[in-house]
Amino acid sequence: MLSAILAIGGLGLFAGIGLAVASKVFYVYVDPKIVAVEEALPGANCGGCGFPGCSGAAEAIAMGKADPTICVGGGPDTHAAVAAILGIEVKEVEPEIARPGCYYGPQEADLKYVYDGLNDCRAAMLLNGGAKLCPVGCLGLGSCVKACPFGALSMGDDGLPVVNASLCTGCGTCERVCPKHIITLTSNSRRVTQEYTLDQCSAPCQRTCPAGIDIPAYIDAAGRGDYLEAVRIIKEKNPFPLVCGRICVHPCENECRRNLLDEPVAINPIKRFVADYEMKSGSRIPIEKAPATGKRVAVIGGGAEGLTTAFFLARLGHEPTVVEGKSHLGGLLRTIIPDARLPKDVLDWEIQGILEAGVTAQTNKKLGRDVSIQGLLDDGYDAVFVATGGWDSQMTDGLPTQPVQALPGVQLLVNLTFAHMAGNAPAVGGDAMIVGGGNASIDAALLLKELGAQHVHVVFRSPREEAPFKDEEIQAAEAQGVIFHFRSAITRMFGKGAELTHVEVASLENYVPGETLQQLHAKAALQQIPVQTLITGAGRFPELIYAPVYELRGEGDQQEAVRTDRWETVVPYAGPFAEEDVGIFRPGEATSDYKAVVEAIGAGRRGAISVHKRLLGEEVVAPPGMIRRTTTVLNVDRLEPLSPQPREKMPALSPAEQLANPKAEVELGFTEEQVRREAQRCLRCGLICYRRTVQEPESLAKSA
Amino acid sequence: MSEYWLLIVSAVFVNNIVLARYLGNCPFLGVSTRMDTATGMGMAVIFVTTLATAITWFVRKSLLEPMGLEYLQTIAFILVIATLVQLVEMFLQKSIPALYRALGIFLPLITTNCAVLGTAVLAVENEDFNFMEGLVFAFASGVGFSLALVLLTGIRERCAVAPIPKHLQGMPVGLATAGLLALAFLGFIGMVH
Numbered sequence: 001m002l003s004a005i006l007a008i009g010g011l012g013l014f015a016g017i018g019l020a021v022a023s024k025v026f027y028v029y030v031d032p033k034i035v036a037v038e039e040a041l042p043g044a045n046c047g048g049c050g051f052p053g054c055s056g057a058a059e060a061i062a063m064g065k066a067d068p069t070i071c072v073g074g075g076p077d078t079h080a081a082v083a084a085i086l087g088i089e090v091k092e093v094e095p096e097i098a099r100p101g102c103y104y105g106p107q108e109a110d111l112k113y114v115y116d117g118l119n120d121c122r123a124a125m126l127l128n129g130g131a132k133l134c135p136v137g138c139l140g141l142g143s144c145v146k147a148c149p150f151g152a153l154s155m156g157d158d159g160l161p162v163v164n165a166s167l168c169t170g171c172g173t174c175e176r177v178c179p180k181h182i183i184t185l186t187s188n189s190r191r192v193t194q195e196y197t198l199d200q201c202s203a204p205c206q207r208t209c210p211a212g213i214d215i216p217a218y219i220d221a222a223g224r225g226d227y228l229e230a231v232r233i234i235k236e237k238n239p240f241p242l243v244c245g246r247i248c249v250h251p252c253e254n255e256c257r258r259n260l261l262d263e264p265v266a267i268n269p270i271k272r273f274v275a276d277y278e279m280k281s282g283s284r285i286p287i288e289k290a291p292a293t294g295k296r297v298a299v300i301g302g303g304a305e306g307l308t309t310a311f312f313l314a315r316l317g318h319e320p321t322v323v324e325g326k327s328h329l330g331g332l333l334r335t336i337i338p339d340a341r342l343p344k345d346v347l348d349w350e351i352q353g354i355l356e357a358g359v360t361a362q363t364n365k366k367l368g369r370d371v372s373i374q375g376l377l378d379d380g381y382d383a384v385f386v387a388t389g390g391w392d393s394q395m396t397d398g399l400p401t402q403p404v405q406a407l408p409g410v411q412l413l414v415n416l417t418f419a420h421m422a423g424n425a426p427a428v429g430g431d432a433m434i435v436g437g438g439n440a441s442i443d444a445a446l447l448l449k450e451l452g453a454q455h456v457h458v459v460f461r462s463p464r465e466e467a468p469f470k471d472e473e474i475q476a477a478e479a480q481g482v483i484f485h486f487r488s489a490i491t492r493m494f495g496k497g498a499e500l501t502h503v504e505v506a507s508l509e510n511y512v513p514g515e516t517l518q519q520l521h522a523k524a525a526l527q528q529i530p531v532q533t534l535i536t537g538a539g540r541f542p543e544l545i546y547a548p549v550y551e552l553r554g555e556g557d558q559q560e561a562v563r564t565d566r567w568e569t570v571v572p573y574a575g576p577f578a579e580e581d582v583g584i585f586r587p588g589e590a591t592s593d594y595k596a597v598v599e600a601i602g603a604g605r606r607g608a609i610s611v612h613k614r615l616l617g618e619e620v621v622a623p624p625g626m627i628r629r630t631t632t633v634l635n636v637d638r639l640e641p642l643s644p645q646p647r648e649k650m651p652a653l654s655p656a657e658q659l660a661n662p663k664a665e666v667e668l669g670f671t672e673e674q675v676r677r678e679a680q681r682c683l684r685c686g687l688i689c690y691r692r693t694v695q696e697p698e699s700l701a702k703s704a
Numbered sequence: 705m706s707e708y709w710l711l712i713v714s715a716v717f718v719n720n721i722v723l724a725r726y727l728g729n730c731p732f733l734g735v736s737t738r739m740d741t742a743t744g745m746g747m748a749v750i751f752v753t754t755l756a757t758a759i760t761w762f763v764r765k766s767l768l769e770p771m772g773l774e775y776l777q778t779i780a781f782i783l784v785i786a787t788l789v790q791l792v793e794m795f796l797q798k799s800i801p802a803l804y805r806a807l808g809i810f811l812p813l814i815t816t817n818c819a820v821l822g823t824a825v826l827a828v829e830n831e832d833f834n835f836m837e838g839l840v841f842a843f844a845s846g847v848g849f850s851l852a853l854v855l856l857t858g859i860r861e862r863c864a865v866a867p868i869p870k871h872l873q874g875m876p877v878g879l880a881t882a883g884l885l886a887l888a889f890l891g892f893i894g895m896v897h
Binding site: 008011016 | 767875
């Protein structure tokens with residue numbers, strides 16, 4: 001007994017002393033700066049910086065390999081303390097906060113089985129993806145709560161995590177722990193650039209919204225009486241709530257799940273009420289913006305799309321300037337929507353709000369007349385976004401028969417033929433290309449030959465058999481030197497100064513819809529064809545980003561990117577509703593097809609995100625897993641019995657009143673009681689969950 | 705010399721520490737998703753098993769056996785191996801920083817690993833082994849562990865991109881693969897007597 005205690009005790013003592021001695025003998029000198037930085041860091045070892053714990057981060061920061069701001073857990077105070085130790089300046093970073101994205105706890109959601117295992121989401125996940133029928137639902141076992149190094153998370157009574165916003169530092173530990181990716185970091189930039197994906201919960205209405213507004217969230221906020229929060233949610237996707245609240249074609253309401261029961265929720269009138277509430281309050285809600293990047297972007301076109309693009313570029317920290325040809329901003333909203341549907345003072349208030357968010361506007365500056373792409377790039381703009389809008393041709397815009405050269409080397413086919421008929425068609429030098437010309441392609445190609453073009457290329461999206469010509473006609477044209485590219489698309493244009501130099505043409509032979517340009521590139525080589533004149537059969541120019549080309553000069557450490565006078569076009573990524581998403585001059589046009597203002601707004605936001613990605617040097621593609629219209633999304637096709645509740649009626653002027661005052665707005669907007677009642681009709685849908693108990697609308701007196 | 709080769713083949717293939725003796729399943733499944741971590745882990749295991757066996761040999765032969773305290777072997781071995789790993793970590797950090805960074809976090813991970821302890825116990829308790837044979841056996845066992853780990857990782861890396869039914873993705877298919885791998889290694893039985 002004694003010998004056993006002595007033997008093991010002695011062994012332990014020996015080992016302990018050995019280690020103590022070794023720690024002296026093998027002492028490694030550590031830079032005191034690293035120690036100081038490590039002490040200034042929170043010591044939570046959350047790993048949010050991407051380094052193995054705070055000591056790893058401290059070493060990287062002290063060695064200058066990482067910025068002091070990489071510590072997401074510590075916040076600005078820590079950044080300042082770390083920067084002070086190193087004697088460097090600290091850059092501002094955008095605050096982030098965790099937000100759970102599941103709204104129905106395990107008690108309310110449909111289950112596949114009853115889970116009775118290890119109390120950890122990651123363990124539950126191994127069993128057929130968790131107990132919930134919904135593949136993206138919160139498992140409710142609180143792995144995120146246990147993982148949070150700052151105690152900012154707790155489990156609510158409904159079995160869903162609750163974030164204490166004042167304690168959350170945005171370190172992202174919960175995001176990394178959650179096996180379902182329910183809880184994610186959100187910042188202004190992330191929310192503004194979001195697209196709905198398959199691994200997140202989304203309701204049918206918000207997936208259908210061309211602008212992508214988080215509809216259930218804003219209706220929920222309106223139902224609680226938090227109208228300004230509702231406006232804030234809407235403005236993360238749409239800077240025009242007053243306009244859309246009045247004239248939107250609301251495809252969301254067609255998909256509203258209440259259609260299975262009675263009538264859709266009056267989504268759009270609720271939007272109008274909260275937007276009017278903001279306007280009537282006389283002050284605007286503050287618009288969250290990312291730290292300034294110092295990048296300047298010119299947006300051509302001051303219509304709904306251009307203003308939206310500029311608004312979101314401002315929110316992403318850039319400096320947008322809208323260049324508008326007319327004397328007023330607003331585009332078609334101002335010119336074709338009657339006062340009875342959209343009063344001008346409402347539109348003015350909305351546009352003023354966009355300008356106050358950090359957008360500069362220059363009016364009476366027409367592209368091709370007063371400004372040019374080359375001129376803007378020469379002025380130092382880091383990108384030019386073209387959102388010239390839905391005109392059918394430049395001629396309808398009251399221009400003379402001599403077409404204005406708006407985009408370098410690009411002409412509308414209708415303008416060319418119009419000018420030819422008037423007898424003042426310009427001479428075409430160099431090589432020409434026609435895209436989307438349809439039946440007129442061959443005639444136009446021969447016309448271009450006549451005008452002096454050396455080589456004429458014709459690009460068709462359809463295969464040769466489906467082209468709108470007899471084979472003999474094609475052969476005859478080929479005999480005259482016209483070069484056909486069937487089943488192809490133009491993917492980029494390149495130029496130098498004011499000249500178009502060549503275009504990139506991709507074969508769509510093996511193209512699968514949804515693929516990116518890069519994926520297509522891996523399959524088929526992209527051809528670079530010298531072209532100086534590009535004729536498009538479409539009635540308008542597509543959305544395009546003109547960006548300067550940088551060249552690497554110098555060698556080794558002195559290597560730097562130098563801006564040249566060459567440029568290339570970048571195509572904004574196509575939204576969820578695009579038929580095909582490769583190439584420009586495609587059916588339905590680049591990112592929008594301009595059936596409604598809300599589509600232009602969606603396209604404008606995607607344009608802004610595309611410009612943002614280009615300026616950051618990222619690939620301009622849709623977020624991975626973005627839900628497209630061809631994607632199959634889990635849904636329900638019937639509702640459990642719920643009591644029908646009729647939709648609120650929109651108060652409106654009587655026909656007699658309309659006749660008496662034709663300029664007066666016809667629809668008067670919901671009253672506050674109507675909004676509260678209507679908001680309670682919302683089922684707060686998720687993928688397959690929805691509110692199954694009817695809630696009595698809270699009386700206004702109680703909440704006031 | 706030939707008995708050493710026999711010993712090595714036996715420990716690596718026939719009586720593989722993971723696939724035949726079912727020791728060290730935790731790192732075997734846990735660290736087998738990426739090849740670079742798997743090789744790092746494998747190297748660390750080879751290193752520590754060999755060293756641990758050398759030390760525990762003396763602990764048993766010159767401390768426990770003379771005092772008749774063989775029943776305290778497990779406790780004593782854990783104590784010794786844990787100390788040893790700590791010591792090695794300090795030594796490496798000071799003397800061979802490159803190796804320290806390569807083995808890095810794997811060293812503390814395998815401090816109390818059953819593959820390490822098991823190898824030491826198997827080597828020390830085998831009356832037929834002399835010191836050198838025990839050492840070679842321990843080294844070969846470590847190599848066997850690394851081989852199994854690298855093989856499984858290779859398969860699991862391919863599984864990660866293969867169209868596997870959703871319910872089998874991740875750990876389920878990993879376990880099935882490990883089982884099939886063990887079955888395949890059964891084929892080596894009878895090679896060495």
